[in-house]
Structures are given as C-alpha cells and as structure tokens.
Amino acid sequence: MKKDISSLHVPHNKNTAGCEPVRIATPSEVILPMNMHSGHDAEPIVNVGDHVKVGQLIAREEGRFSSPVHATVSGTVVEIAPIPTASGKETIAIRIESDGKMEVSETVKPPVINDCASFLQAVREGGIVGLGGAAFPTWAKFNEATNPDYKVDTVLINAAECEPYITSDHRMMLAHPDLIADGIEYLRKYMNEYLGNATFKICIETNKADAIEVLKNTFADKDYVVIHELKTIYPQGAKQVMLYNATGRVAVAGRRFPSFGALIINVSSLAKMAEYLNTGMPIVERIVTVDGSAVENPMNLIAPIGTRVSELLKITGLKSNPGKIIIGGPMNGTAIYSVDDPIVKVANAVLAFDEKDAVLPEPSACINCGRCMEKCPVSISVADVARAMTVKDKDKMAKLLIQTGVRQCVDCACCNYVCPANRHLLQINWDAKAFLKKYAAEQKEGGNK
C-alpha cells in the first residue's frame, strides 16, 4: 500500500466558503492584457475607437501556443498600450470603456462540432485556458492526449483548491455541477477514441463537504466518474502530487503529462469549456474570491475579466491600506504593482494584505534544520540546492543539482513557507531549474557539432 504524499497543514482561512457569488455592477472600463495565458502574447485585431460587444474576438492567437482574447463588456476601445506585468516585462493591453449595456455579440453562438479536430478547434477559439494558475491553453493539453504513444486511462479533474483563502472553484461546483457533467460528456463524446474508456476522477479536498455531496448526487448514476476525496493538505492541487495521490503514478520531470496515462484539468476550466460549447460565450467573467487581512467583508464576486482590482475592493471595503495585493493564492499567486491592475482569466482570488502582513522576515543563515526537506512533497534535498548553486564549475554544478532532485520541484513553496530562516528557497529552486534547462540545451547543441 503506497503512502499518500502529505506535506503541510497551512491555515485554510476559507472565510468565503459560505459566500454565494455576487455579480458586480458593470465596471466603467476593463483592461484586457494579451498575456492571460502561457505562451505567446495574443495579437490585437481591433483599433482604438472600435465599438465591441461582449464575447467578441478582440485579439487573435499569435505563435505556436497562444490563446485568443474576447471583449468582456460592450463599449468602445479607448486605448491599446503596454502595461507592466508582475514578471517585470510589459504586455499590450486593450482598454475598453463600457457603455453599460452589456450587449452580447452576434458571434456568440454554440460552435459546430463534428469530430475531435473541430472540438479542439472550438476549445481553442473559446480562449479556454487552465484556470488553476498555469493558464496553459486547454486545447493544447487535450491535443497532447491524442498522441498515439500515450494511453490516457484517467482524467483528473482538479477540484482540490488547496491554497488558503480561495473558494471560487468551491462555489462554482456548488452552483454549476451540471456544467462539470456537460464537460465530461463533451470529452467522452468528441475524444471518444482517446478517452472513451477513461475514468474521470474529480479530486477534491475533504474540507468541501457540501460540494462533495452535490457532486456525488450529480454523478450517482455514472460509473465512469469517481469523486476522489483527498486529505485537506497543501499542496494536493499540484498536478504531480494529485497524480500520485489519485493514481499512485509518479510524474517524472521532463516528460509530458499524458505519458503517465493521465490528463489533468482544473474543474473551473472544464466548466467554462462546457459553458462555451453550450452557448458560444467564451471566458468573459469569473468568480473571484476577495479576501485577506486588509479586506473588510470577504466575498465571492462574479466580475468581468479585466475589471480593475480597485473596483472589487470598493465593493468588499477595506479595513486598512493594503500593503500587498495578490492575484491567486498566497502560496503561489502573483503580487501586483497597483490596485488598478486588472483581474485576468486565472484570477481565482484577489487577496489584499495589510502593511503588517505585506513584508515577510528578512532571510538569515541556514541552520540546517532540515524542515524544507521534511516538508517537500517530493523529498527534494532542498538545502543542498543552494549549496550546489555556488559551485563554479558548470558540469559539477549540474551534476550536484541533478542529485538534489530539484528537477522534480512542483513549485508548491512548502520549503519556503516553513523555513525558520525564511530563505528564498523556491526562488533558488527556480534558478536551479532554469540553469539545468539551459545546461541541457547547451549540452545537446555541443553534441551536434
């Protein structure tokens, strides 16, 4: 009997679990960045002064992996200009001034699907991306599963929502179990050749008892759907951890996910996909959990993508001046530069922390306590990574880094969270992984000469 990976109890702070999502009044304007997905930025196809309607395509795919962007309010395009992003780079953003009418575009109608290819095309055109955080284009993920080398027998539907505070997936499951069911049926129907015999495992943490109940009722008569209950432990939602805990299979770094016989998709992505296929309405709005120590009334809000964070905070109210605002969860989310930044497709939460919680203690010397390694879900020798990174000789450094197992890092930040010296261990792991990737590429190049 294998032992489940269990890492860490992080305080849940799921204050909004009981909060019915509330639709906000149409914001006066939205800002839609071109990089709301992983891969290449989308390319605007509208001009300043154009009138656009809800669901209308305003930016097309550009490059190999990309995703289109749709207008989320009706109104006039007033600006197409670069804005700073959290990564430090700039991206083009389209600003639309709302006319308040929320007129739906004529192009919004259910896509015509006949086969797998047209299904993937539809998912592609709907701008559906992984809403769990990585924002990987969903069609590309499905497309991988059609590779004849892989035999996918399990579809993991990621409903763990293991990060503190966030309850948007939870509330979505309570409100729209039908969309989850539709999503599963679409996959079974149009990807029958590849997923026809697959088991659909909805992986959900036990702290969402009401959602588990709803899902169990919804799928009571479907033997190919399993509600897989997971312990409420961080990081259950990391795909490698989920794969291991739900199927016992080990994800090896450097291999594509379907090669482990499984596909993984976030539960909200699946529901948004079903919604698009049902109605033709792409991702134009989403549930956002607004919480954090600076927030007066934590709430779940339904807001158009591109709504400024400040608009949401106006509705929930602020107890104090926020010192830090995060889009996403506190373990993996992105800190933003300004309260006027927009919410993006993956913005499952907006967390505003007061000045006291905004700054973490300064890092100090490693005391070799070993907690980083003890709490690492995949048992990386975390403390050795930093030591290896100081080696001068590149070949030796690469060898030492590989020995630490850092390539298996799932980016969960548990090591960093428990470190008594508050060292930036996750950052060091990222540096190490980036180095190894570059090193491997160089080696390959050198070999070809």
Add this chain to the structure above:
Amino acid sequence: MANLHVSSTPHIHQKGSSTRNIMLDVVIALIPATIAGVVIFGLSALWVILACVASAVLAEYVFNLCCKRKQTIGDLSAVVTGLLLALNLRADVPIWQCVVGSVFAIIVVKCFFGGLGKNIANPAITARVFMLLTFATTVGGGAAPVADLTASASPLVTLNQGAEAASSISLLTLFLGTHAGAIGETCVIALLLGFAYLVIRKVIKWYVPASFVATVFVCYFLFGGFDVVYSLQHVLAGGLLLGAIFMATDYVTTPATNLGRVVFCIGAGLLTFAIRSFGAYPEGVSIAILTMNLLTPFIADWTKNKTLGGVR
C-alpha cells in the same frame, strides 16, 4: 493609495517559524536543568552559568562589531551555546576559565567558520573538550553537591571501579541528580522535562536522542553481563542525557535528514561506550559527539532523501 510591496511567492510564512524561536525553545527546555543545577550545586553554579552566557553573547557582539557584520546576537544562538557550555561544567570552575571557554566556543568554533550555520563542530562541546584538556584539574570530574560534600566522586568514576562499587549508587539518586557531576547533567528528571518540551514543540524528533541513549544502553547490556540496572546506571550517570537531548540534536552540526540524525546518534552511542570502557577519561559523550560532528558531511551524503521520481 500607497505603493504596494511586490515579491516572489510565497506570500505567507509559517507563523512563529524563526531561528530565534527555535533557539528560544532550546533555552526554555534547558531551564529545568538550569534550576536543578543551581539547587543541587548552589549559587556558585549560578555564577558559572551567568559568566558563560554573558561572555558568549558579548563575544559574538564584539566579533560582529569588529568585522562589521550584521549583528546576530538576536537569534539567541549565543545564549544557547553559553548555557550549554555552563551546564557541561563543574560548579567550582573558576569564572575566568568559564569566560575563556565561552569566548573560545563563540569566536574560534563558530564565528571563524562563518557564524551560525557554518560551524562544523558544536561550539559548546568543542569548548568543553578544549577546557578539559587545558584546565584538566578544574574541569575534569565533578563538583560535589552542596547537600552532600562527602560524595565527591562522580558516579561514572565509581561505576568504572567495578560491579561492587556500582551497587552503592541508587537509581533514585541518579534521577534526582543529587550526586557529583557537571551542573546540568545530573538531574535526569529536569532533562527529561526539557526533552518532552522539545518534542512537543517539534524542535526535535524523539527517536533521535533515543537512538543515542538506546545504543549506549544496549552496549552496556550486551557487554556488561545482561544487567539492566548496571546498564541504566551508565545511561543515567554522566553527561549522556544532556549530550543526547541537547547537543546531538544540534541542527547545524548533525545531518539534516532524520535518518542521518539517527545514524549520527548510533555512531555517537558506540563511541561513547568505547571511550568510557577503554579510554582514559570516565566520560566519553563530548568526544563522541565531537568526533561524529566531523563525520557529519559524510553521513549527510549517505542519508539523503530519495526524491520521488528523481534519478540519483
């Protein structure tokens, strides 16, 4: 609105997790043994403790000042070093010798190697061994407890005189600690209280010191004629518990994985038995731990975690 802080993930940190809090927990865990030491050995024990702690902290402060380094006395590690050194000394050690030992521990053993986290040997233990060699007449052996000035020989010495002499030592005396020895090593009950506190606070794993103590016990049981009482006397007399609970669990100078720490402790247990049985000194814990400190990098290399899905 004011400027926002922007930083990399994670944005939260485990509450109460800091080097200072770990050191504070160790200090708290040492309080019962400290009090017991003062009660058993009198006020002179208190002077030794104060001298060691004060000079350790001052030494680190001055060193950081001279080297223009960031001040680190706030992490309380110097307090732990000073306190541990004091508890390893007799109550009648001259104060100037305490100061020399403390300064040696902090400056030579810790700061010269790069400060907390970089030292390869436990500062308190190394300083004690240094003092044992330098001030052999005053540091070796044990001071008599104030209540009973006649029993001046440390029970370890008595134990080594043979089975007959050993029968004169009662287990109750060992538990209460009312016998000759170093300030903090004699009172077993106080040490076990500290042990329980550290385990509850998750600073140490119970099986790490336990493997040290068990190794020593098993050795004496196997080679001492399968005598439970005799083996227990060896475990409880001398510095074994103090060393096992507080020094063999020092994060910095032991391997980082729990498996590595157990290997470390078994090695230290075997060495303790060997030194006590065949060496010139009645006590072997300090030298055993110090030796294992030097082997730590190798043990750490052999006992690394196996990464899930990783290639070794």
